[in-house]
Amino acid sequence: MNPEIFEHRFGNGHCVRYRRLPSGTCYHAETPVPVIELLEQLRQSRRKIRLFYGDPATGQSWHEEHDVIGCIGRSTGSIKVPLLIEPGEIGGPALLDHCIIRIDTPRKVLYQHAAFRVGEVTLVKGALQRLPWEVWIDDVVHARFQSKAEAQQYRDFIQGHRFARR
Structure with missing residues (x-):
């Protein structure tokens, strides 16, 4: 090149x-x-x-x-x-x-990248009734979902364990 x-x-x-x-x-x-x-x-x-x-x-x-x-x-x-x-x-x-x-x-x-980092990603049952499932990254709420399955898919996507969200 x-x-x-x-x-x-x-x-x-x-x-x-x-x-x-x-x-x-x-x-x-x-x-x-x-x-x-x-x-x-x-x-x-x-x-x-x-x-x-x-x-x-x-x-x-x-x-x-x-x-x-x-x-x-x-x-x-x-x-x-x-x-x-x-x-x-x-x-x-x-x-x-x-x-x-x-x-x-x-x-x-x-x-x-040699130091690739997503952060610590956790799935938490939150207090909101409409969107009770939360995905936290490095102790900060990042997204909320109606179902645990949606939250798990999103968590896996953000971490790179899943190619697409759906």
Whole structure:
């Protein structure tokens, strides 16, 4: 890989450094090379994946649950950034590729930050009648559910033991 590094200044004054690959795809300059190489392979194969976003310095998950499952595509224009495209869709959101801390297929982990951490996830019977089942992460309530089964599925999804929520 022999990328070109360049800066792009947006209309709001914000400046981002990119790494343009020979393929034309542009990744954030701070994205680890193994992540770039894997994302490029996945873009070409169109395999369905799940992304975990988090703090690239610590490996702590942000517990994202939306816009994390799909195939890797690429935007058009002069700066072609990787996109996450849901099945049946044409486009999708741009990746925060420099904040990816884990990449899964339905059957295995393809990449994981050395210090990947979700936190301590627990299932608790709470006091709310309408949503009695709570998922706590590091001693803070993160989500509430009507049924224990829904809460267990969510807990397993957030921890990466389950590929999709349903």
